[in-house]
Amino acid sequence: MLLYGLILTYTGEPGWWPLIQNMKMYSFKYSRNGRSDKMKRIFFIFSILNGVVFTSFAQNVTLSGYIENKTTGERLVNATIVETKSGRGITCNRYGFFSLSLPRGENHLSVSHVGFTRVESTINLKTDTLIIISLFPGNYLEEVLVVEKKNAFSSAVGKHSLSLDRVKRMPAVLGEADVLKSLHFLPGVNPGQEGLTGFSVRGGSPDNTQFLLDGLPVYNVNHAYGYFSAFNGDALQDVTLYTGDLPARYGGSLSSVLELTMREGNRKKYSGDIHVSPVAGSAVVEGPLKKDKASFLISGRRTWLDGLLWAGQKIAGNDFSTGYNFYDLNAKVNWEINPHNRLYISMYNSRDSRFATWKVKGSIHADRFQFYWGNLSVSGRWNHLFSPTFFSNITLYYSQFNNSQIMTVYNENASQREQSKTTSRLRDWTLKTDSEISIGEKHRTRFGTVCSMKYFAPEMSYIGSVNLNEHVRDTTTGNVYSIEAYLEDHWQPNDRWSLDAGVRFSLLAVPNASYYSLQPRLSISYRMGESLLLKTSWARMQQSQHLLTSNSMGMNTDLWVPVTQRVAPASSDLFSIACFYAFANTWNFSIEGYFHRMNHVVRYQDGILFLKTKDRSWQDYVDMGKGRAYGIDLMLKKTAGALTGWFSYSWSKSERRFDHVNNGEWFPFEYDRRHKLNITTNYTIPIKEKCKFNKSFSMNFTLATGNYISIGKQFYHAAPMPESSQTDADNMQYREYIERPNNFRMPTYHHLDISYVLDNRKGKGSSWVFGIYNLYARKNPSIIYHKQTREGVTTRSWSLLPFVPSVTWSYHF
Numbered sequence: 001m002l003l004y005g006l007i008l009t010y011t012g013e014p015g016w017w018p019l020i021q022n023m024k025m026y027s028f029k030y031s032r033n034g035r036s037d038k039m040k041r042i043f044f045i046f047s048i049l050n051g052v053v054f055t056s057f058a059q060n061v062t063l064s065g066y067i068e069n070k071t072t073g074e075r076l077v078n079a080t081i082v083e084t085k086s087g088r089g090i091t092c093n094r095y096g097f098f099s100l101s102l103p104r105g106e107n108h109l110s111v112s113h114v115g116f117t118r119v120e121s122t123i124n125l126k127t128d129t130l131i132i133i134s135l136f137p138g139n140y141l142e143e144v145l146v147v148e149k150k151n152a153f154s155s156a157v158g159k160h161s162l163s164l165d166r167v168k169r170m171p172a173v174l175g176e177a178d179v180l181k182s183l184h185f186l187p188g189v190n191p192g193q194e195g196l197t198g199f200s201v202r203g204g205s206p207d208n209t210q211f212l213l214d215g216l217p218v219y220n221v222n223h224a225y226g227y228f229s230a231f232n233g234d235a236l237q238d239v240t241l242y243t244g245d246l247p248a249r250y251g252g253s254l255s256s257v258l259e260l261t262m263r264e265g266n267r268k269k270y271s272g273d274i275h276v277s278p279v280a281g282s283a284v285v286e287g288p289l290k291k292d293k294a295s296f297l298i299s300g301r302r303t304w305l306d307g308l309l310w311a312g313q314k315i316a317g318n319d320f321s322t323g324y325n326f327y328d329l330n331a332k333v334n335w336e337i338n339p340h341n342r343l344y345i346s347m348y349n350s351r352d353s354r355f356a357t358w359k360v361k362g363s364i365h366a367d368r369f370q371f372y373w374g375n376l377s378v379s380g381r382w383n384h385l386f387s388p389t390f391f392s393n394i395t396l397y398y399s400q401f402n403n404s405q406i407m408t409v410y411n412e413n414a415s416q417r418e419q420s421k422t423t424s425r426l427r428d429w430t431l432k433t434d435s436e437i438s439i440g441e442k443h444r445t446r447f448g449t450v451c452s453m454k455y456f457a458p459e460m461s462y463i464g465s466v467n468l469n470e471h472v473r474d475t476t477t478g479n480v481y482s483i484e485a486y487l488e489d490h491w492q493p494n495d496r497w498s499l500d501a502g503v504r505f506s507l508l509a510v511p512n513a514s515y516y517s518l519q520p521r522l523s524i525s526y527r528m529g530e531s532l533l534l535k536t537s538w539a540r541m542q543q544s545q546h547l548l549t550s551n552s553m554g555m556n557t558d559l560w561v562p563v564t565q566r567v568a569p570a571s572s573d574l575f576s577i578a579c580f581y582a583f584a585n586t587w588n589f590s591i592e593g594y595f596h597r598m599n600h601v602v603r604y605q606d607g608i609l610f611l612k613t614k615d616r617s618w619q620d621y622v623d624m625g626k627g628r629a630y631g632i633d634l635m636l637k638k639t640a641g642a643l644t645g646w647f648s649y650s651w652s653k654s655e656r657r658f659d660h661v662n663n664g665e666w667f668p669f670e671y672d673r674r675h676k677l678n679i680t681t682n683y684t685i686p687i688k689e690k691c692k693f694n695k696s697f698s699m700n701f702t703l704a705t706g707n708y709i710s711i712g713k714q715f716y717h718a719a720p721m722p723e724s725s726q727t728d729a730d731n732m733q734y735r736e737y738i739e740r741p742n743n744f745r746m747p748t749y750h751h752l753d754i755s756y757v758l759d760n761r762k763g764k765g766s767s768w769v770f771g772i773y774n775l776y777a778r779k780n781p782s783i784i785y786h787k788q789t790r791e792g793v794t795t796r797s798w799s800l801l802p803f804v805p806s807v808t809w810s811y812h813f
Helices: 002-010 017-030 035-059 164-169 179-185 305-316
Strands: 060-069 080-083 089-091 097-103 105-112 119-125 129-135 159-162 189-191 199-201 209-213 236-242 256-262 271-276 280-290 294-303 321-338 341-359 366-387 390-411 416-439 443-464 469-473 478-491 497-510 513-528 532-543 545-552 555-562 570-583 587-604 622-638 643-658 675-685 693-704 714-718 733-737 749-760 765-773 783-789 792-798 804-812
Touching: 060 119, 080 097, 089 097, 097 105, 097 416, 105 129, 119 129, 159 164, 159 179, 164 179, 164 236, 179 189, 179 199, 179 236, 179 675, 179 693, 189 643, 280 321, 305 321, 390 555, 416 555, 443 545, 443 555, 545 587, 587 643
Parallel strands: 060 129, 209 256
Antiparallel strands: 060 097, 080 089, 080 105, 105 119, 159 236, 189 199, 236 256, 271 280, 271 804, 280 294, 294 321, 321 341, 341 366, 366 390, 390 416, 416 443, 443 469, 443 478, 478 497, 497 513, 513 532, 532 570, 545 555, 570 587, 587 622, 622 643, 643 675, 675 693, 693 749, 714 733, 749 765, 765 804, 783 792
């Protein structure tokens, strides 16, 4: 109270400056007396300040509550509420809660959210009030946030919120609407290989983006080796990517945070959706457990690629068969005990599986290879409203990632099966608290703690045969303990200036070592007039685990590895400066420059392809170094009307440096794309009143400089490696000489995608999405490689997605 009394006084609240002048006079007068006079002086000052604060609060009352979907009862994330006369406004948190200080008497409110009809109302406030505001679905505007101009700026720079309706309308590969690929069209986000969901944000690696599903970390976000996202859009309500201004409540990543919020389930009635695409089918079922009090949602998706492969191989009569499948499952239950307490239970499970079966000539026994990986996450959350200005959430969760390869062969001589198995595992138990306090109209404070225990088993292997039965355990297997705490504050001293300041403290304990860090965050905004905003920010971040990717056994293998005594946590500093301009009511323009500096980034040493020996761990095969990236992002966005969308352009440069690589000099990072241009549009076609469908047409175009790869330009003969089987007729093989990593830039990358959507206007019925990926069949090289032949070595390229039409059918019931 004392601190905020001083703040209120400093910011020039009417009538308080004379009191401070008098307080200084009395302070000087009493300072000449003894100790008792000092106590009187302190008591007097404290009384004056408390009177200031009390009187200031007495002028205003607090309007708090929740904003929800009228038809389902679900709380709406990032909805906004604005008092139109004063311009005071706020954005709801992840649980749909808001708290706003307003003057007593009549207030005019405007409440809005993407994809919902705006609500205008008048409320007469006499005392603190808790309300629930319901919005009807409709008025599908494709904007980041639908708010008054005075409040549109605070979240418009360094933060992108995507409408799920927008994502589902965008053209997609094989008709599978993909949340992660839709992010590729945002400035500052650089994709990797064509068709893959992985991306780099402002020079960071893919693992430098933290993926949070309802606040739970997800450690594997891809299906089909990265060609599809592991997130089912039917189960999601909100997708928000933080790229420049990272609040202190987020920790554990170096470059960005992707926050995905699951839907809560319909509290009014039972309903569901079925979706069928060329590669997968999905279903959603939701409804009330107790009407208006508790609800559930279950969503599942599975591919049928394995069934198609199996049928084709059976028809061909092959002794060798192979297959692949994936699935993901989301479930959520929520219970509103009373207006002040709410419970959530969430579960997420995903799994990919690749398998092959074959028979050795003359044998009746089949050999088999299996490779599977996936996530499992379970959480419980408790929301509690202590007062109209004090909101708190407590979360307890368990999350794990598994990666296993199993080879089973039949030994004809011993008449028994032999097996080899390799696994990688990460388990995460975490308890965290998040609280939010609104203090007057100018302050909103957030604070919380995180206590976690993570178990890492990066490389575990087993070999069972006639003469050998051995388990090999990685030397870094074990627990890592961490304690984190954060504090952040949003302060708006006047109509022009606003400041977001915070700090995050982290203490990490690993065997034989410990690490601690302070991670300050600072963002300052200045409004010039009604339409122009300037903003600058700085964020220091730390990441306590690393992702290593190798090509073991001819496939991508991800290993999550811990911080150890030898491998320190990665850290970074991200600086940005931006300008945001809103004009003509429906247009936004932004330009943002950034510099990103990274330390202790990790990479596999060149030539590491296979699992390590018994007495050595992954630590012996990695290099630690530095990274840097800088660039400029521009975005022009149209937010309303029949035609919506955006145009974006990015110029960027990203580099890495390691002491024992490339003579210690900087070299390009593989995700470095110097230029990237994106155009994304959606046109809503005017229709007649009796028409069965809402019709819309979408188009995406991207043009980008090719990314970097490592490829040899000189070749020589050498004896084959022990684990290699590809040799020429002379039992020799070609080796390629690579003078430095990422020495070759791929050709310029571009493609045009279109989609046509027929969305059923009734509550029940069928909807259709017709799409074409890469309309003009541009052959963008997915892979460039060397082919060894008897005549020598030739360079070849392989294009995976030259022209891909698709049809997706949906049914709502």
